Ligand SMILES: NC(=O)C1=CN([C@@H]2O[C@H](COP(=O)(O)OP(=O)(O)OC[C@H]3O[C@@H](n4cnc5c(N)ncnc54)[C@H](OP(=O)(O)O)[C@@H]3O)[C@@H](O)[C@H]2O)C=CC1
């Protein structure tokens with residue numbers, strides 16, 4: 001327990017990094033005075049010598065100014081040059097503001113899911129490639145050593161070939177307000193599948209879908225079954241507002257993946273935010289099981305969050321180095337294709353395409 005508190009404390013309030021003598025920090029401008037900002041980029045940047053949160057832009061300048069003051073950000077709105085972008089806007093605005101940032105010559109760290117459609121995602125990556133800029137969808141958990149370890153166990157053959165996977169991501173009712181949270185707002189790209197389902201899928205074909213709706217086009221909860229190459233089946237469940245157990249006992253958030261293999265099972269608890277706490281339970285058939293926990297890379301710290309590893313990778317890429325992990329153009333496009341295929345199968349349809357038309 002003390003370990004968890006200590007990690008949490010250092011993750012949210014990390015020691016400040018000193019500038020490097022031979023490398024200029026990359027200056028970031030944040031688009032949106034967003035809730036996720038402090039955890040996803042502001043705190044991580046404090047402990048990275050090569051990143052500075054330099055500017056924040058918001059629709060309401062006063063709000064941006066308050067946010068800047070609270071988080072020690074120098075510029076409000078920022079200028080057209082000299083900093084890179086991080087878009088923390090609702091999903092439906094990712095395309096417009098990423099295209100604008102790329103057009104202004106900025107590298108972009110883009111919140112998940114990449115956009116409302118696969119076609120918009122393709123266009124953003126085309127634009128970034130044309131201009132030689134870095135664009136990364138923030139699928140942050142993929143950068144954490146615990147997730148690398150779980151993958152390595154599965155790839156080692158210890159548990160044999162994968163037969164099926166089941167991933168559940170669910171938040172208790174009351175955490176997000178259905179009347180004003182972006183997650184429940186169709187016009188800005190809401191839906192459980194967009195918000196949390198985007199973490200659960202890969203290059204897979206949907207077989208069946210069930211949704212529970214919070215409004216006519218917004219899935220509060222989605223469960224879907226997929227088929228992967230090699231006869232592997234995969235199910236996902238994502239819920240923005242789990243009803244209380246027995247009608248009154250609040251649920252804990254659920255972030256679990258279970259992988260059934262021919263020679264055993266791997267279950268990872270909290271794969272989305274493993275830096276707080278996680279466990280990887282390995283249960284080989286007929287043998288004693290074990291639990292592994294991996295909080296750090298050999299050259300890292302146990303309080304380095306998924307977001308901090310992600311930011312480090314982004315900065316490395318911008319600086320021309322090769323990051324340990326990357327989320328590719330193909331990953332992001334495929335993810336959106338699968339999300340759209342699930343919405344198509346359920347009849348809800350894709351989230352609305354952006355009306356923004358890029359000028360070049
Ligand atoms: N990586 C992660 O772990 C997480 C990622 N996310 C992702 O980050 C993004 C932002 O999420 P979160 O911080 O929770 O969102 P917020 O509710 O804080 O909204 C983010 C920003 O979006 C703008 N905004 C809010 N509502 C509207 C609206 N109705 N129309 C237009 N703009 C609006 C506001 O910009 P302004 O400040 O200009 O008013 C706001 O600051 C999403 O894409 C989400 O999927 C979210 C949580 C966790």
Ligand SMILES: O=C1OC[C@@H](O)[C@H](O)[C@H]1O
Pocket residue numbers: 171183195196272
């Ligand atoms: O990590 C996350 O967990 C909760 C979600 O609602 C959020 O948007 C997501 O990114």
